Amino acid sequence: MMYRYRGITEAAEPVTGVIEAQADTDALQKLQDRRIDVTELKAIKPKSVSLSRKKPGSTDYYNLLEQLAVLVNSGIPVLEAIESLRKTSRNFTLTEQLDRIGKELRQGVRLSQAMMDSMPNLPPMVPALVALGEQTGNLDDVLSSIGKQLGKQEKMKSELRNAFTYPIFLSVVGVGAVLFLFLFVVPRFSAMIGDDLSALPFIAQAVFHISAFLTERWPVALMILFLVVFGIAAIWSSKQARSSVIGMIHYVPVIGPILRQSELANWTRTVGLAFSARANLITAVTLAENTVTSDTNRAAFGDVARDLRAGMALDDALEKVPGIEPVVVNLVSTGVRAGRLGEMLMVATRILDERVEAGSNRLSRLAEPIAILIISALVGMVVIGLVMAMTSLYEFSL
Structure with missing residues (x-):
């Protein structure tokens, strides 16, 4: 059973915490062994879940x-x-x-x-950092730092996901609306137009042909959709293929810079944590390679470790990394000269996290109108095609 306690140490300092014991007397005995004068002891009742x-x-x-x-x-x-x-x-x-x-x-x-x-x-870096904490006798501080930094890392991932959630929702709803038009609305006009579409404008012909394909050959359409979804899932399940795709996305405007800054923030965060846990710099940099998902960037940061082994300073090695943020190089250079490298790496991480957050917000604001514009264009194409078809039909009747 767990107990929450309050007490006073031998140094007359107040202390609070939790302790596991079989009974009240056992908890009191354990606290007395720690030289704690207990002023309050409450059992924490476990919840049935x-x-x-x-x-x-x-x-x-x-x-x-x-x-x-x-x-x-x-x-x-x-x-x-x-x-x-x-x-x-x-x-x-x-x-x-x-x-x-x-x-x-x-x-x-x-x-x-x-x-x-x-x-x-x-994450592979966690056991490695815990091992450093065990070696240096600093396990509690290392665990606390890992938990906080993983929380910040998860927050960055969540913000990136949230940036795409609403645009994806709009896209799904829009695609559903377009499919509804093709499957249920356009076929009603097809009966009025007839089978001969040669006299209709190009847009109208395209609308009726797509509608006919979806209604008459829907098994083929479903098979194509299944193959596309299966192909995407297969690519994403392969670590190498996923890494290659992520590497290509890094060069996409707007999205690419956000992903690169996010990876760089993870790298500086891990190096800073390991260095603060009293790891040597080469070990810290080697650990941080595992946090980089892109093959290209991982190779570039792997070169940093090799340059350090060759005797190069960290800031000089980072300058050779393609697309490295100048602020990171400047802060690392300052940290090396002032003997505060771990602190400066965490400052760089905070700056990069703020940039990722700001970039995610900009992307979210930009993605929503783009999604609306694309869906509006698709719906507009269907409507214009139907109007042009009906106009042509009216001209034929004259």
Whole structure:
């Protein structure tokens, strides 16, 4: 059972936290062993909840790491903290993963290795940074920093997704409206026009031909749609193909700069975290390569690590990266000279995050009218085609 406590340390400083114990007396004894004079102790009643079988996502993992950091910082041993999180987890898969981590910890395996073995979907940098925290005795601070930075990274991803959500919704509704016109409205006019469309204007002919194809050969249309969706899913499921597609999107106007800045922010964030966790610079830069999704950019940042091994300064190595933001190079140069590289990297990350957020907002404002314009053009084409067809029919009757 978990207990929330308040107390006073030997240094007469107030302290609060949570502790796991079998009973009230056990909790009091554990706190006395820590030289804490307890002033308040309350049992935290567990809530009866059903476990979700949804695959854990980035949000689940960064919430887990933040909670683990709080527990470890409160003085709770890592194994007890993992057991506590397992009992309160609402995700079935995450509960199983925490259970496996607990078993490995009892066998003497390090937390970083247990995470690597039991949480395959965890970003690769997390176990590596946890290992650095274990080596330096700074595990609670490292866990807290990882949780916060993963939260910021997830926020950036969410803002990028939100930038496209409403335009995609408009596009789906618009496509549905256009299909409705082709399937139910245009065929009514086809009966009036007849089979001979040669005398109609080109736009009118195109509208009636598309309508005839969708109504008479709908199995073929469905097969084409299925192949397109299946092809996109197959490409996205392949890591190499997905990386190539993302690399091409990086060169698309408006969208490309936002994605490049987002990747650069992830890179500076990871290097800053690793460097602050007392990793050497080459190790920090090597860890950060895993956060870059584009093959081209990953190769460029891989060259940075090789240049560092050759004795080149970090700011000089970054200048060779294509499309690198000058503000990052300037801040890194300042950090190297002032001996505050970790701090300057986090400043660069904050600036890049702000630029990504501003770019996402601009993209959202730009994408909405573009989606409306495209759908309006499609609907307008159908309407104009019908009007031109009816006008031609009226001329023929005269």
